[in-house]
Amino acid sequence: MIYLELFLVFFLVGLFTIGGGYAMIPMLQEQIVGRGWLEAEDLLNVFAISESTPGPFAVNTATFVGYDLGGVLGSAVATIGVVLPSFIIILIIARFIYNFLEYKSIRTGFETVKVIVVGLIFAVVLELILKNVFGDGFDLKSFDFVAFGIMVSVFFLKLVFKKLSAIKIIIISGILGLIFYGIFPL
Amino acid sequence: MNKKLELFLTFFKIGAFTFGGGYAMVPLIREELVDKKGWINNDEMLDMLAIAEATPGVIAVNSATFVGHKIGGFWGSFAASLGVVLPSFFVIILVALFFEDFLKIKVIADIFRGIRAGVTVLIFNAGLRFFKQIPKTAVNYFLIALAFGLSVFLEFRFLSLCLLVFGFVFGLIGQLLKTGREERE
Structure with a gap:
């Protein structure tokens, strides 16, 4: 049943996200693209929308993917799933473990999860770069110079202008896409 | 005003006016919870953020649950979490309703092709940020x-x-x- 599956997937994603929205991308990629729910490209579109609309990234993504798969009820189920682990864990901490920050071993456990996340994110990025540039195969003839150019220029823009917000990066790359795919295709 | 309603409305505002969640919310959280409402002081806010960040889950919801519990117990947590989530929920459903048809327009498809390259860089930068920490x-x-x-x-x-x-x-x-x-x- 799609609703139960949506709930469980997003519950797991919520449970294993430590340190903010982007930390959940490797698991989302694996679960959502892996289950054939969305193509990798669709998921990138969803990330773009989640980043440029108000609200927490994780909730936006859950709502969007839930809606795609199961309408409004699907959204509700996915959102409840992604939020519930936070709610339960923090209630337990607020109620019973006032000195949570003093439990060094548990904290180190979670810190180490963040170390793993770094490796996982870089693996996802590699996969996405290849996908943007080569499409589904590894055909050199289909090398997408525009996608490559946008990635390189946006990366350096952010290096130079450190304050550049995510939304501005999205807008700039959208404009570059419009110009070099639409108006003056290379 | 009823405490739970107040929690709901405050976090609704925080959810509606921050983009990206997590750290982007900190200035508004400080303004609303510390300066205006006085529900928590600055040290408590820093503790709350440390816990929200060091535990699993969505940082925004972790913070809402935490403050909600302090002010109004279980139902306070519930009201605050619901508040922080609902704006996203409505906005995204509205976007999702039209997005698929929207993407069929050639111009929009071109724009999103560019955006996907940009988002890849955003994810890479997030990885770098985590690495630095x-x-x-x-x-x-x-x-x-x-x-x-x-x-x-x-x-x-x-x-x-x-x-x-x-x-x-x-x-x-x-x-x-x-x-x-x-x-x-």
Whole structure:
């Protein structure tokens, strides 16, 4: 049943996200693209929308993917799933473990999860770069110079202008896409 | 005004006016919860953010649950969490309603092709940001390489999950052993 599956997937994603929205991308990629729910490209579109609309990234993504798969009820189920682990864990901490920050071993456990996340994110990025540039195969003839150019220029823009917000990066790359795919295709 | 309603409305505002969640919310959280309402003081806010960041889950919801509990117990948590989530929920459903048809327009499809390249860079930068936050030890480099290598070469739907659980257990046991050794010395 799609609703139960949506709930469980997003519950797991919520449970294993430590340190903010982007930390959940490797698991989302694996679960959502892996289950054939969305193509990798669709998921990138969803990330773009989640980043440029108000609200927490994780909730936006859950709502969007839930809606795609199961309408409004699907959204509700996915959102409840992604939020519930936070709610339960923090209630337990607020109620019973006032000195949570003093439990060094548990904290180190979670810190180490963040170390793993770094490796996982870089693996996802590699996969996405290849996908943007080569499409589904590894055909050199289909090398997408525009996608490559946008990635390189946006990366350096952010290096130079450190304050550049995510939304501005999205807008700039959208404009570059419009110009070099639409108006003056290379 | 009823405390729970007030919690709901305050967090609704925080959810509606912050983009990206997490740290983007900190200035508004400070303004609303510390300066205007006086529900928590600045130290409590920093503690709350430290806990929200060090525990699993969505940072925004962690913070809402935490403050909600302090002000209004279980139902306070519930009201605050619901408040912080609802704006996203409505906005995204509205966007999702039209998005698929919207993408069929050639111009929009071109724009989103560009945007996907940009988002890839955003994800890469998030990875770099996480990397900067972690201690640069040999063990950590090894764990990063392990996670990276396995997920590049293996195709398994629960691989990330297994690696994350492994990371938690590894860190937990490592710290327990270290503490035990320090106590013996």
